[in-house]
Amino acid sequence: MRLVLLGAAGSGKGTLAKKITSDFGIPQISTGDLFREIVKTGSPLGELVKGYLDKGALVPNEVTFDVLKNRISQADCKNGFILDGFPRSLDQAKMLEKVTEVDAVISVELDFEELEKRLVSRRTCPKCGDIDNVNYQGFTGSCRKCGTKLFQRDDDKPEAIKARLEVYKNNITPLINFYGDKVFKVSSAGSPDETYAPVKTFLVKLEAKI
Ligand code: ADP
Ligand code: ZN
Numbered sequence: 528m529r530l531v532l533l534g535a536a537g538s539g540k541g542t543l544a545k546k547i548t549s550d551f552g553i554p555q556i557s558t559g560d561l562f563r564e565i566v567k568t569g570s571p572l573g574e575l576v577k578g579y580l581d582k583g584a585l586v587p588n589e590v591t592f593d594v595l596k597n598r599i600s601q602a603d604c605k606n607g608f609i610l611d612g613f614p615r616s617l618d619q620a621k622m623l624e625k626v627t628e629v630d631a632v633i634s635v636e637l638d639f640e641e642l643e644k645r646l647v648s649r650r651t652c653p654k655c656g657d658i659d660n661v662n663y664q665g666f667t668g669s670c671r672k673c674g675t676k677l678f679q680r681d682d683d684k685p686e687a688i689k690a691r692l693e694v695y696k697n698n699i700t701p702l703i704n705f706y707g708d709k710v711f712k713v714s715s716a717g718s719p720d721e722t723y724a725p726v727k728t729f730l731v732k733l734e735a736k737i
Pocket of ligand 2: 670
């Protein structure tokens, strides 16, 4: 299955992607994660990418598409993948169309007020990438998976959050229209499991069809 996940920052799309990966055995390809890895290398490309990430702006299409294409050409993607964070604009969707088909698009929906609230209190593990939230029960400041001290991403600070949500808002409608009846919408106002349940049902049916 070749899936695209749409959802604003903080919508829980990364968490949903992990559940799909573990049930359906297809890798999660997060362009945000790929970019953060590139930044860590400290290369000239990393420096360039960092400038965009820190502002909450989109990385230029040519750079993004190169990184994405390279990743989905790897062996683990031959039975499918979940794209998390790509495409983020109509232009990117048209680029993607040139290299692969898409079987379905899952759009994770949550209102912007709630998104902002989740993002400012979000904390990330620098080692394994796990995400936690200062408002969740049992939050200690250390990673629940590996024990490393959590940190706040630079782009989870108020100014960058506003920019990211604004970019999302401007791009989402054309994307939804582009994918038309391939789109399956789900609200993430409830718990991660409540969000996942209808998605799983949808994907089981889809898998039987393709
Ligand atoms: P979020 O969805 O929470 O904003 P991501 O980890 O998906 O976080 O992305 C972080 C940043 O990486 C974005 O703000 C943007 O700068 C860059 N990025 C990720 N995906 C793309 C993309 N498809 N096109 C351009 N830039 C991207
Ligand atoms: Zn961790």
